[in-house]
Amino acid sequence: MPTALITGITGQDGQYLAEFLHTMDYKVYGMVRGQRNPKAEIIQRELPFVEMINGDLQDLSSLIATLEYCQPDEVYNLGAISFVALSFKQAELTADITGLGVLRLLEAIRLVGGPNNPIRFYQASSSEMFGKVRETPQNELTPFYPRSPYGTAKVFGHHTTVNYRESYDLYACSGILFNHESPRRGIEFVTRKITNAVARIKLGLQTEIVLGDLTPRRDWGFAGDYVKAMWAMLQQDEADDFVVATGETHSVSEFCQLAFEAAGIEDWERYIRQDERFMRPSEVDLLIGDPQKAKDKLGWTTEYGFRQLVQAMVENDLAIETANIGR
Ligand code: GDP
Secondary structure, X not given: OOEEEEXXXXXXXXXXXXXXXXXOOOEEEEEEOOXXXXXXXXXXXXXXXXXXXXXXXXXXXXXXXXXXXHOOOEEEEOOXXXXXXXHHHOHHHHHHHHHHHHHHHHHHHHHHOOOOOOOEEEEEEEHHHOOOOOOOOEOOOOOOOOOOHHHHHHHHHHHHHHHHHHHHOOOEEEEEEXXXXXXXXXXXXXXXXXXXXXXXXXXXXXXXXXXXXXXXXXXXXXXXXXXXXXXXXOOOOXXXXXXXXXXXXXEHHHHHHHXXXXXXXOOHHHHEEEXXXXXXXXXXXXXXXXXXXXXXXXXXXXXXXXXXXXXXXHHHHHHHHHHHHHO
16 A cells, blocks of 8 residues: 655645545555644544644654654655745744755655655645746746745745755655645635635625735636646656646636626625735736646646636635524
């Protein structure tokens, strides 16, 4: 039975990946930190086949102990401070967990793995590394220009992954994933914030959505499709890096418009209020990825289109909010 360890198991990608690996008969371990982590308790209920193990990306010896216990064939590093706005407020913590955490995990793999015990490694890199983009669309060779502490930490993680691959002959891949969303997305991200608010407006529980800048454009895909690319990267003959994206771009305001449409609400603009609080010190204006290499080499394709994604997220939030009213 192949064995996988996932850091960041409580996030949307961790959950989709765990389910996907489970369908392929993997034994799945999920690393969580902290005592009585409330998110971990929810995941344990929803994904009972995952064995939770305590470990922390800030603590090398805990990572070594985790690897020794799990003896994984594959490690997926999805754990990070992943919210860009928070990374501006907790820049040092972000550098430590999102950046140095990658180095610690690779060191642990180097120490516990080795020729007789090879461990394949996936690093969750991000389109935020392209930031103030140097070319459009962005591919694996596009230079990085991060615009946030999150982006700079991810660049460090990416280069460290490549460096460990080249220095120690580790099978280590960096997946440069563009924004990917789902009904499981955290409410702090703009997509879920919008779909949740639209559902609440539809049900008369809220009167407006307060947002920041509506002009940034993102290449938004479905998280369930993206975790399949992570797995595929670890099944190749040679480790490599891949951009994973839809190749389409939409603005925050387009997302709003479609979300309101999905709930059957017209003149959406009257429900939007903008506030400085949600503006960022520096912004990533336009992200659009070129997934050709992932399509050619991994045979990766998307099953969910943008409209379908927005619709599914709105429907999910309508169901949740309706159930809450009944409670
Ligand atoms: P990111 O691409 O990882 O930063 O994902 P987010 O979902 O947090 O943000 C996507 C874009 O939406 C960014 O350019 C934000 O500046 C913009 N945005 C506008 N209003 C909001 C808001 O209220 N919350 C969030 N999270 N983002 C917003």
